[in-house]
Every structure is written in structure tokens, then in C-alpha cells.
Amino acid sequence: MHWADVLAEKLCAQEKKHVLATGITPSGPIHIGNMREILTTDGVYRSLIERGANVELIYVADDFDPLRKVYPYLPKSYEKYVGKPISDIPCPCGNHKSYADHFLKSFLNSLKEIGVKPRVYRASEMYRNGDYSDAIQIALENVTKIRKIIETISKRQLTKGWLPFNIRCEQCSKISNAKPTLYQFPIIEYKCDCGFEGEVDVRKGGVGKLPWRIDWPARWKMLGVTFEPCGKDLATVGGARDTGKAIVEQIYNYPHPALIVYEFIMLKGQGAMHSSKGTALSSEEMLHMTPPEVLRFLIMNNQPSKHIVFDTGLGVLNLVDEYDREERVYFGEEEEIKGMKDLRRTYELSQPYLLPTTIPYQIPYRHLVTIVQIGNNWNKVKEILIRTGQIPEELKEQDERHIKQRVEHVKYWLENFAPDEVKFKIHEKFPSVDLDSNQKKFLSVAIKKLQNIDWDAEKIHNAIYDASEEEKITIKEAFKTIYQIFLGQIKGPRAGYFLSNLDKKFVMKRLEQSIK
């Protein structure tokens, strides 16, 4: 059984409303690892819906969290905002309402693209609206108990006057620097590092927030959460998951949700991603180079407990090929091979929106890498595909959309991630190369051979072989010569297919030029 169904079945055993929660702090580009949290949950969500369960998928943006430090991707001037809630900090690009919005918005767009539709909550609004008031009051009434839980389970020593509440200084509006001096419900007197001394009424919204270890369980109760995946860093012994379980049960009197652990996504050659270190691949960027169904496939095809190594280089091509192959198997065009586990289910869960009823028109992704570099834009690519008979002239609308989308992804990948070995550029004008007399003789024979054949990859290929044999130059040298006059480099894509995708007139003209 697919892991999403296994998890869904377990939840189904309890007949009640299920709230599947996800939560990410938009303090930087939200990366593909964060996306795993959402997609993992979405898999379970869809499975529950199919089972007819009463279920809701939510996403809580922790935008009331303070900015921890000036991250590498921020200007130095952000120093003055450290400690303020990210929903109150100006947007780095100036086009969004706040710092949090800047990162949140692109993430929400990505969600739309991969077909995830959660109900979105913002912590900043929840705090300001006073939604947290009860939870805050309960936490403050149970300081001693909470303190004991955290100190016992996490083995951390809390400071003397510690309160389960981080006050937001009224003067500097920073959340992390104010220390409580006296607490008498509902008033906390405090002294801030900025020199300000004041008092807040905890019943009022937005005067501060619960620390993370308490905020999390408080939220479970408040939103009725029954399932939430968490990253392996939080799942460590004595971590937020352990203290959260104890706090939600002992303080908030609510059963802890199912907290499954998911592993990190590594970038090949770089290890785990850290947005704070700048070694992260944003979900947006990821979606520019990987078709949405393939990104979903990456997550759905792997058990959450397994780490995934993502290779932004040639690995992307393999991933798309694997997806296409499973698609062919799904639609019965290819035989299933042993080891394609839960193939049908994986394929279904990989669809961002509707499940196709017939197989989408496939063009091998690697091949698109070549054609896109010849055609440059969709219209030309389409023209080449039609001329070479790789697609029919009348293509179904959704098939055209599908191929066009892939072409766009290939382009982005070529521009930003592809290794040099697969890149080439057709020179519009004759490149500056010196050909020796043998090469020229070979070319003049090749012209004759090519002139009268059908413009077909295999025939072109054979013509090149014939010419090289007649002129007694090595086949290697022959191919090199071809690449030189078209690409200005000594290597290139498979020659026959490559030339067949070019316009014959253009090829012949270039060949003529080369022997002058």
C-alpha cells in the first residue's frame, strides 16, 4: 500500500473531523525541502478525501516570528529589523506588503501550481485578533508545570524569571529582547534591552507571542489538529515534538496529533539545504525547472522517512524520464517492471489537478533539451516537431499545453542549471574555424550525399558515414567537422538527429559556405 494510504487509514480509524496541518516560517525563500512537508500532507489529505472522511488541510504561516539575523541574501541595512516580527518588516523588493509577504507570496503561487489548496492561516493575524488569548492565559497559569516539562524533557535550563511568553517591546517593537520583571495576571512588567520599561496586558492581542515550544501545542488545540508532519530536526529526543506532546496533553488537555517525521532533501554535492546558509533551492526555482507533476512524483514516490537526493544537473532529466515511463506503464503502453512499487497510486497522487483519462503526448525530455536549443521559442520548437513528424499537425489542446510547459521548463533548466556538456548554440553566421583540406574534401562529398536524400535522421547519419569512408577520414573527425561549422565546438548532440531537426536549406547553405 502507498504510504499516504497507510497514514490515511490510520487516521480513519478515529471517526472525527481531521485537520492536517503544515507550517513554515516565511523568513526566507521557502525551499523544496519545505515543500516536502506540504506535499506529504497533501498526499494523506487526498487519500482521506477519497475515503469520504471529513478533513481539512491547513497551512499556518509563522509570520509573527521575529527575524533571527541578517541572512546572507539580505542587505546589511536589515540589521535594525532583527528581533521584529517578519510581518512588520518592509519587503526586500518593495513590491509586497511586508517581508513575510515577499516570501510567502511566491510560495503560495507555487502551491497553486502543484495543486495544493490549503486553508491559509497567518500567525500574525491570529495573535493580533486575540485568537491565542486563552492559550496564553493557560500557559501563564501553568508556568511551573510547563517549566518542569521543558527542563525535564529537553534537559535545558531556563532562566530564573522565565515566562512562557515573549513580550513585544512597545518602544522598539522587538520580540526577543524584553525580559519580564513582574507578573500578576493579566499584567506583565518588563524591561527591554533598548532601555524601555513598561507593562503589557496579555489579554490584548499582538503584545507578544508564545515561545515556539508552547506555540506549537497551543495551536494543535486551537485548530483541532490531528496530523502534522515534522522535519527530522524537530523530531529529535527532547526536541519540540517531545515537549509539545507533553504540553498539549498536560496543559491544554488535548490529545497530541499524529506527528510523522519526514527526512530532508539534499542537493547533490551540497548536502542538506539551509536557507539561512544560502544553500537552498527555492520551491519557485524548482518549479521553473521541473514540471509540477514531476515534483509531486519525486515526493510521492519516496517514503517520507527516506531522504531524497536531488540533482539539479542531469538528474533532472532522469527524474522526468522516470516519470514519463511510469506514465506509459500506467496507461498500459509499456509493461510494468518489478520494483515499480505502488505505481498506479503514485502516479495518481502526482497529478496536480485532474487525472488524465488518456496518456499525454510524450516527447522524450532529453530530446527536448536538443530541440529547445535549436528552436529557442515555442513556435519554432513546435514547427520543428511538426516538420520532423514528431508530433502531428493537429495536436489536442491539452497535449500542446503539456509539451509547451515542458519546453519552458527545459529552457529554464538549460539557462540556470544544465552542465556545459549538454549545451550548444547554433551559430547564425559561419563560426571562425579553420578547416584543413581533408575536412573540406569530406564536406564536399557530404554535400553531394545529403542533397538528394529525405531529411531523415538515419539517412543523414548514413550519408555522413558514406562520405567519411569515401574520403578516408575517421568518423570521429567527420562528426567533429560537422559540429565545428554549426556549433563552433568539437562535440554535440547525435549528429543525424541533430541535423534532421534543422532546416535542410540552412544546413546545405552552411555546408556550401564551409568549402569555399
Next chain:
RNA sequence: GGGCCUGUAGCUCAGCUAGGUAGAGCAUCUGGCUUUUAACCAGGUGGCCAAGGGUUCGAAUCCCUUCAGGCCCGCCA
């Protein structure tokens, strides 16, 4: 130190949430009209499933122990 994950063909991995004769891709070898280049086809070679023990009629698959590697334990998924 603690936690989680991983250890299956030369390489990358599937199979382990149904325990029942070892799977794929790449690489390599042979053949197909000579086929550089990650868009051929057909076939072959190649594995004591990390090691040891246990449960079972039967274990890559379940349990225990050991070894090796990776990641995580600061509110970074």
C-alpha cells in the same frame, strides 16, 4: 552522547505495510548496415541482499546484536 535514516550487481537504486524461486537503469560484453555524443534494438556476464544470531516449512523482507556511512539534536524541514 542521543535520535532518525541508509547498507541489495562495478555504479545509482527498487523490492522490505501482504515473508514464498533476486529486479531496473547505467557500465561492460556479443550480435543487428560502419552509429562520436546521456534519444537505438536484441541478447549475455554480473549479487552468500553489510555481518552474526533468532522466529518460520520458508527471511533481502519480521525480531535482537554488531559493524560501517549519512543526517539531525541553537525556534533553519
